[in-house]
Amino acid sequence: MSALLLLFLAPLFTGSVKWLKARLTHRLGPSPLLEYQNLFKLLGKAWVRPEVGTPLFLLGPVLAFLASMAAASFLPLLPGPHFAGDGFLALYLLNLGRFFQMLAALDAGSAFGAQGSYREGLITVLAEPGTLLALVAAGLLGGEFSLARLPVLDPANALVLVLVLASLALALLAEGARMPVDDPATHLELTMVHEAQLLDHAGPLLALYELASGVKMLFYAALMALLLPGPSFWVFLGMGAAWALALGYLETYGVKLRYLRLPDFLSYNTLFGVLAVLGAVWRF
Numbered sequence: 001m002s003a004l005l006l007l008f009l010a011p012l013f014t015g016s017v018k019w020l021k022a023r024l025t026h027r028l029g030p031s032p033l034l035e036y037q038n039l040f041k042l043l044g045k046a047w048v049r050p051e052v053g054t055p056l057f058l059l060g061p062v063l064a065f066l067a068s069m070a071a072a073s074f075l076p077l078l079p080g081p082h083f084a085g086d087g088f089l090a091l092y093l094l095n096l097g098r099f100f101q102m103l104a105a106l107d108a109g110s111a112f113g114a115q116g117s118y119r120e121g122l123i124t125v126l127a128e129p130g131t132l133l134a135l136v137a138a139g140l141l142g143g144e145f146s147l148a149r150l151p152v153l154d155p156a157n158a159l160v161l162v163l164v165l166a167s168l169a170l171a172l173l174a175e176g177a178r179m180p181v182d183d184p185a186t187h188l189e190l191t192m193v194h195e196a197q198l199l200d201h202a203g204p205l206l207a208l209y210e211l212a213s214g215v216k217m218l219f220y221a222a223l224m225a226l227l228l229p230g231p232s233f234w235v236f237l238g239m240g241a242a243w244a245l246a247l248g249y250l251e252t253y254g255v256k257l258r259y260l261r262l263p264d265f266l267s268y269n270t271l272f273g274v275l276a277v278l279g280a281v282w283r284f
Contacts, residue, residue, distance in 0.1 A: 177194030
């Protein structure tokens with residue numbers, strides 16, 4: 001049920017960010033609901049496979065979409081499966097989807113796809129330790145490594161959970177391919193990362209990638225919402241709206257970091273994760 005909720009809200013989330021960015025630059029901008037229309041339009045178009053492409057080119061978007069939906073199904077926003085270690089399984093399901101996305105981009109045989117896959121692979125490697133450590137710290141505080149048993153922010157664990165939230169926030173920027181890690185609006189070959197992998201995909205295959213990307217960002221927003229007090233469903237809606245607002249401002253007034261500076265930026269993700277684990281163990 002949680003996966004269907006995120007699937008339904010993902011186009012609204014990305015559409016709201018685009019609308020806000022247009023309004024901040026004094027343009028009328030597209031309606032936030034236009035993303036739904038664009039997705040239906042893409043689903044109705046024919047897909048094209050490169051001459052050198054293999055069936056992996058088709059399987060990549062499908063598996064990336066299914067992996068993001070499977071990961072989102074473990075979120076306890078609505079009734080669904082829960083067990084010890086479901087958070088770690090969800091995290092690696094997202095990485096599995098990214099792995100097939102990178103393979104599909106390489107399978108297209110274009111220079112852009114290979115370049116984007118290499119860059120996104122490095123970003124994933126840099127962002128993964130911090131996210132994993134953040135989940136470990138939250139699990140240590142909650143006494144069980146399950147998303148349904150995550151602790152809620154209170155004065156006793158405020159410092160540790162703030163570090164966890166900071167680590168997850170940086171992970172959302174990296175995994176969602178948003179500024180300052182990546183610029184979703186760029187089409188310059190020297191700066192493209194995530195978009196470079198999608199250039200050879202069209203029609204329903206591109207629609208699946210767009211949906212998987214939106215679900216993945218909302219997954220991280222939901223993880224952060226689970227750590228805040230209040231009904232999880234409504235806190236998640238508020239967190240999603242807050243992230244849409246933050247991304248709109250960040251991508252309007254911010255700049256993308258140089259690729260060589262990304263290890264420095266993402267090292268804070270790991271640092272917050274390490275400090276959060278130490279805080280959970282030593283209870284400071």
